[in-house]
Structure formats: structure tokens, C-alpha cells
Amino acid sequence: MNNRKESTWTSPFTDMDIYLFKEGNHFRLYEKLGAHICNGGVRFAIWAPNAKSVSVIGEFNNWDKKAHPLSPRQDETGIWEGFIEGIDSGTLYKYHIVSNYNNYEVDKGDPYAFYWERPPKTASIVWDLNYEWKDEKWMKERAKRNSFKSPMSIYEVHLGSWRRFPEEGNRFLTYRELASFLPNYAKEMGFTHVEFLPVMEHPFYGSWGYQTLGYFAPTARYGSPQDFMYLIDVLHQNEIGVILDWVPSHFPNDGHGLVFFDGTHLYEHADPRKGFHPDWKSCIFNYGRNEVRNFLISSALFWLDKYHVDGLRVDAVASLLYLDYSRKDGEWIPNEYGGRENLEAIHFLKRFNEEVYKNYPDVQTIAEESTAWPQATRPTHLGGLGFGMKWNMGWMHDTLEYFSKDPIFRKYHHNQLTFSIWYAFFENFVLPLSHDEVVHGKGSLIAKMPGDDWQKFANLRALLGYQWLHPGKKLLFMGGELGQWREWNHESSIDWHLLEYPNHEGVRHFVRDLNHLLSSEPALYERDFENTGFEWVDFSDWESSVISFLRKSEDQTVLVVCNFTPIPRYNYRIGVPSGGFWKEILNSDAKEYGGSGHGNFGGLEATPVPIHGRFHSLVMTLPPLSVTVFKKA
Incomplete structure (x- = not known):
């Protein structure tokens, strides 16, 4: 009938x-x-x-x-x-x-x-998306909150494993249950944004959402669309922005999905040299097809239109840009000019960014792009891809490799610390310590650190301090703030029980104080993307594995000194821009963080002794495996 x-x-x-x-x-x-x-x-x-x-x-x-x-x-x-x-x-x-x-x-x-x-x-x-939002205040202020000149500290979260109920069969929380815990925790910790691993509907939970099929639907594992809206709403009411991972680079070949949709390769390329991803065994969108670009850009705008999302982090951008990505000779097809650049995907990415910023100039798009593709975060009319920001994968790789080395050998790898500044302002960078660094046998952040347990915790605090004080916005995956020993496992909660132990609570306390310091000191965020916001004091003391630099805003200067050996250094002279009292405003070796308590008794008076090209200097104690921060009183 x-x-x-x-x-x-x-x-x-x-x-x-x-x-x-x-x-x-x-x-x-x-x-x-x-x-x-x-x-x-x-x-x-x-x-x-x-x-x-x-x-x-x-x-x-x-x-x-x-x-x-x-x-x-x-x-x-x-x-x-x-x-x-x-x-x-x-x-x-x-x-x-x-x-x-x-x-x-x-x-x-x-x-x-x-x-x-x-x-x-x-x-x-069939579903109606009606919802009564209560985040008017956030939406009015969002342009400032998402500005390049505002602090941005992102807490990366996988919703299914942030917290679970072991007493209820290890079940994960629903969107509404998460709304009772996550916003308060993120706010108390001082994070400005959360970033969710893909929440779009996906058949295989173990893909963490990166094998997306429902490009217009939050996964039903945690509740209804309105339940997800409620979670975002409560985060906004707590002054926390929401960034979603978005995956336009590939899709799974599950039979009920997009693949071979009408008996033809409709959404994907027919030729496997362009349409099949060898790493993920998934399908690659045909970006040259008008209707496919319609589909993907409509998906991006949908999350901004209907879910009040504040940013989209675009996954695996490098795999879109290069036709030979993860392919051997003969396994890819050159473009019309004989090159390896995917011209259709490049056009798509530019158009995506143009449409997002035309409709929502107060949000951010963020590229996970692992190569040196030029001008990823520059406007399209200047030849760029048009992203607002880009993950600094080079900084991440160099920094983790440096910190994984025994401090006795670090002096031979000093350039891994200093090199990032040479290119720090070529793009608008986010410094990521993401989920990708704590899975697949890579070990947790603290497990990468060398030395005995005390040194591991001190190294971890120094790593996090260096990340927060380096130019660029910040991103930390859940569990990193706990000093979690285990690798992340999507089938279980992060190890909240570790906070019963002082060293783990000390790391969490330190991350919280880093966030609050970041938000309270304009010198640490206002010029993240400008070379006028950074100045070396001394990058040449490779023998001691010590670096020192200034972070600057229009009317403020902060001094950062890092000692990446377990040897405390006494009577260490550092040049400063002016005389007067320099207050010690953060010390990763403080006892409340689990440190040894070395420090400078709250601050130091500068003396008119020239060094490092400056007319005044401080004679300080550098705690072991530490970052210390000073501000002119």
C-alpha cells in the first residue's frame, strides 16, 4: 500500500x-x-x-x-x-x-x-533537532574567547573513556552524565576549551570515532542529539569552548554506509589508487565531485549551525594534500601537472575554510597537518589553505624525543629544544600532546620519561611547563594531567584513583596552576603567533641543558628559565631587561607539586651586572628538572 x-x-x-x-x-x-x-x-x-x-x-x-x-x-x-x-x-x-x-x-x-x-x-x-539553548552569554563573547590574542588551553577528551562506572559493569557515561562532571572539572582545572575525539556516528567503537559514517549525527552510544546539545550547552555556561574532531579524509566501507552507495562509486573514487586508503583500509572521498563537496561542507556547517560548536579540528589533513600519501611508487596517480599534490582536495579545504569563516568568523578551524605544507594557516586570498590554526607536529616529535633521553645525553640534543622557535611564527600553532602519543605501544607521557620515579614526575612537570610557556596554544589529552602510567585504553576510564597519591595529585595541581597562570598573564598568550611576543635570553648553554627566554605582551614581560638536568644549579646568572624585584610566580619543583622545594624564596632583586646582552641580571637557583617563571613586580 x-x-x-x-x-x-x-x-x-x-x-x-x-x-x-x-x-x-x-x-x-x-x-x-x-x-x-x-x-x-x-x-x-x-x-x-x-x-x-x-x-x-x-x-x-x-x-x-x-x-x-x-x-x-x-x-x-x-x-x-x-x-x-x-x-x-x-x-x-x-x-x-x-x-x-x-x-x-x-x-x-x-x-x-x-x-x-x-x-x-x-x-x-527520523528526528527533530529542536532544543532551547541557554548559552547566550557564551555565544555573545565567543569571538573574544576564540581569538588568537586570548588564552587557549585545550583538554582533549574521548567521551567513552574519560570516566566510567566500574560498579555498573564499566559502562561509560551518557552525554547528560558527562554534563554533570566534565564542565566542572574542566573549569576547576582552568582549561579554556575541550576537544572531543569524533562524536559523529561510527560503526566501530575501537576507531575512536575516526571511522565516521554519520556526518550529521552524534553517536547514539551516549544518548540523543538533544543530550549532546545539553552537554555543549552546560560547557558553554561554564565558559568552556567546544572543539569537535571532524574527519573529511576518509570513511569506512561498512555496507550500510556511503560506500558503493547506488551501485556505483558515488562518494569515493572508483580507482583504488585514489579511492582506497592503505593505512586505514577505508574509502577516500572524491573531492572533485560537486555533490561530495556539498555533503562535506554541509556537515561542517551543520555542527556550527545546530550544535553551537566553537571549532573544528580537521583530521589527517596531510592525507588529503598528497596523492602519494602512504603510497609507494606506482600506487598513486599524479595530478594533471604531474605532481603529487591533490588539487581537488586542496580546493575543497580552501572552500571549507572560506565557508566556515564567512558564516562563523568567531570560531576556529584547526588542521592536523604533519608536513611542512606552506601557509596552512594563512588566508586563501594570499595563497594559504585558510585554517585558523595548525597542530605543531614538529614541536611535538622533537620535544618528546628530547625528554625521553637520559638527561646526561640531552646536551647533545639541545637543538631539539631550540629549533622550534625558528619556525614558531610561520603558522598559527597549537602545541599538541594528544591521544596519538599515548597509544599503540608508545607509552604514557610519564612512562616516556627517564630516571627513577621522582625524576619521571619532575621530567613530566618540566615537559608540561615547557609546553605551556612556549609560544602557541596548548592541547593535552586526558590522563596526562594525572601522570597516568598506563597507555590510554578506550575500553576503560582514565586512572582517577591515582590522585590518592601525592605525586599524581601534584601533577594535576601543577597543570591547574599552569592554566590559571596562562589565563592571568597576557604575556603568555597575547602574542602567541607573533615573533614580537618571544625573545631568547640564552639558548646556547647546551652544556648545562638550560634555556631561558622572555614572553612579552604590549606592557608586560615574563622570564622563563628551564633546567632539564637533575642537577640543581646555584648562583646561576640570567640577564633581564630591567632592574628591580622579579617575583617567582611559578616553580615546577615546588613541594606542593611533588618537587624537592628548591627555589628563590619568592623572587630576586636584579643587580646592574650585564650578561646576555642586558644591563641587569638575576643570580638564581635553578631547581632540578624544572621550569621557573619570574615577573617584574
Whole structure:
């Protein structure tokens, strides 16, 4: 029985919609395609240009593939649409597609679905996204909070393993339960933002969300779309910004998803040299297809439109930029000029950034880009990719390699500390100590540190202090602030019980104080992306593994001194810009952090003894494995 009521609905597509769709410039497609409640029923629309027939199946029609066929539009768009009366929010559905090629038949979830069944179930769910937001204050102030000249300290979180209930079978928290804990914790710790590993619906939990299929739906593992909105809302009410990982680089080949959607390679390249990712065994989007760019950029704007998200961190950008990424000779196809650059993907990334910033100039896009691609964070009209910021993977690799070495050998690798400043201002960098560094046998942050237990904790505090005081915005993956010994495991909570031990609580206390120092001292954030905000005092004392530098704002200067050996250094002279009393405002070796208590009794008076090209200097004690910070009183 066909229950369609042609008289009770009209197609949502205008002539302008069709024009923009065909030319690849329709970036609110989620308003047109997918399932939308209206007029006592639901209208459906799906792009399947190579289908012979498309029908909507679900519990409401006993999954009968003949009960509710859709009609193809007569405008060469390949869109099928129709209306089903009497169904509403919560209805399970899929599309039954018969292809023009070999009569291939398949049941597909809706690429534009707002909600999916909880995996391993695979049906889409009709859903209304109405929600009454209460974050007006945050949204009005967001431009300042996300500004380059504001402090940014990002707490990276995997929602399924941040905290669990062991007494309830180790189950993870729901979005609303997370809203009762995470915002208060992030605020108390002084983080300005949280960044969620991908929450978009994904079939395999063990992919951490990076094998995304539901590009318009938060995963049902933790609750409904409104539950996720509530979590973001509460974070905003606690003055915490929200950044989402977004994965336009590839998608999994699960049969109910995008792959071979209408019996053809619709979303992915047909040639595996461009369409198959050898590392992740997944499909690569065809960025040269207008409708695919429509789909992806619509997804990006959707999270900003409907979920009040404050930023998108774009995963695996390098894999988009290079045709030979992770491929051997003969396994990739050069571009039209014979080069390795993926021109279609580059165009897509530029357009993505242009559209995001045109619509939301108060958010940030952040590239996870692991090469030296030039001008990733420069405007597209100047030849850049248009991102707001970029992860500094070079700083991360060099710094972790340096800190993993026994301090006796560090003097031979001093350039790994100093080299990052040579390029620190070429891009707008985020300094990441992310989830990628504490999985797959790499060991936790503290497990990478050399020495006995005391030295490991001191090294970890020194590492974190160096990260927070170096130019650039900051990112730390959950568990790093606890000094967690284990690698991260997505099947269990981070080790909160470690806070019963003073050394672990000391690390957490130190990270909290770093965040509060960062937010209170403009010299540590206002010029993160400007070379006028940094000045070396001395980078040449490689023999002692000591570096010293100034962080500067318009009217403030902070002195940072780092000693990366376990030897306390007494009567160590450091040049300063002016005389007067220099207050010691942070010392990673303080006893409340688990340190030995070496220090400078709250501060030092500068004397008119020249050194390091300056007319005044401080004679100080450098605690072992430490960072110390001074500010002119």
C-alpha cells in the first residue's frame, strides 16, 4: 500500500537549490536532503543518481521495499524524494536502492540522518533537532574567547573513556552524565576549551570515532542529539569552548554506509589508487565531485549551525594534500601537472575554510597537518589553505624525543629544544600532546620519561611547563594531567584513583596552576603567533641543558628559565631587561607539586651586572628538572 499524500507536501527544492547543488555550492544540504518532519508526516530526499528505484523501508511498513517508493526529480540532479504520512520522530528507516548497474540491490542508512540506532544496529532515525539553548552569554563573547590574542588551553577528551562506572559493569557515561562532571572539572582545572575525539556516528567503537559514517549525527552510544546539545550547552555556561574532531579524509566501507552507495562509486573514487586508503583500509572521498563537496561542507556547517560548536579540528589533513600519501611508487596517480599534490582536495579545504569563516568568523578551524605544507594557516586570498590554526607536529616529535633521553645525553640534543622557535611564527600553532602519543605501544607521557620515579614526575612537570610557556596554544589529552602510567585504553576510564597519591595529585595541581597562570598573564598568550611576543635570553648553554627566554605582551614581560638536568644549579646568572624585584610566580619543583622545594624564596632583586646582552641580571637557583617563571613586580 502506498501511503504517500502528494497533496499534503511540496518539494523543498527551489530553482536556486538545484542550481547551487549542481555547481557544488550548496552548503546547507542537510535542510533539504534526508528525513524532515512536516505536515503530519515525513518528507524524504536522497541523492542516488545511478539508481533504478529507491524506496523507504522501516518498521512502519514492515521493511517492505515496495510500500513507499520515492520519485526521481526530473532535473538531472539524481535526487529522489517523497512524503510518507503518519510517521514521526523516532521512526526507524533505511533506503532500499536498486541500481541501474547489474540490478544491484542494497539497504542504506541515510547519509544526512540526524540520528542513528546505537551500533551495532544500523538504521537511521527520523528526528527533530529542536532544543532551547541557554548559552547566550557564551555565544555573545565567543569571538573574544576564540581569538588568537586570548588564552587557549585545550583538554582533549574521548567521551567513552574519560570516566566510567566500574560498579555498573564499566559502562561509560551518557552525554547528560558527562554534563554533570566534565564542565566542572574542566573549569576547576582552568582549561579554556575541550576537544572531543569524533562524536559523529561510527560503526566501530575501537576507531575512536575516526571511522565516521554519520556526518550529521552524534553517536547514539551516549544518548540523543538533544543530550549532546545539553552537554555543549552546560560547557558553554561554564565558559568552556567546544572543539569537535571532524574527519573529511576518509570513511569506512561498512555496507550500510556511503560506500558503493547506488551501485556505483558515488562518494569515493572508483580507482583504488585514489579511492582506497592503505593505512586505514577505508574509502577516500572524491573531492572533485560537486555533490561530495556539498555533503562535506554541509556537515561542517551543520555542527556550527545546530550544535553551537566553537571549532573544528580537521583530521589527517596531510592525507588529503598528497596523492602519494602512504603510497609507494606506482600506487598513486599524479595530478594533471604531474605532481603529487591533490588539487581537488586542496580546493575543497580552501572552500571549507572560506565557508566556515564567512558564516562563523568567531570560531576556529584547526588542521592536523604533519608536513611542512606552506601557509596552512594563512588566508586563501594570499595563497594559504585558510585554517585558523595548525597542530605543531614538529614541536611535538622533537620535544618528546628530547625528554625521553637520559638527561646526561640531552646536551647533545639541545637543538631539539631550540629549533622550534625558528619556525614558531610561520603558522598559527597549537602545541599538541594528544591521544596519538599515548597509544599503540608508545607509552604514557610519564612512562616516556627517564630516571627513577621522582625524576619521571619532575621530567613530566618540566615537559608540561615547557609546553605551556612556549609560544602557541596548548592541547593535552586526558590522563596526562594525572601522570597516568598506563597507555590510554578506550575500553576503560582514565586512572582517577591515582590522585590518592601525592605525586599524581601534584601533577594535576601543577597543570591547574599552569592554566590559571596562562589565563592571568597576557604575556603568555597575547602574542602567541607573533615573533614580537618571544625573545631568547640564552639558548646556547647546551652544556648545562638550560634555556631561558622572555614572553612579552604590549606592557608586560615574563622570564622563563628551564633546567632539564637533575642537577640543581646555584648562583646561576640570567640577564633581564630591567632592574628591580622579579617575583617567582611559578616553580615546577615546588613541594606542593611533588618537587624537592628548591627555589628563590619568592623572587630576586636584579643587580646592574650585564650578561646576555642586558644591563641587569638575576643570580638564581635553578631547581632540578624544572621550569621557573619570574615577573617584574
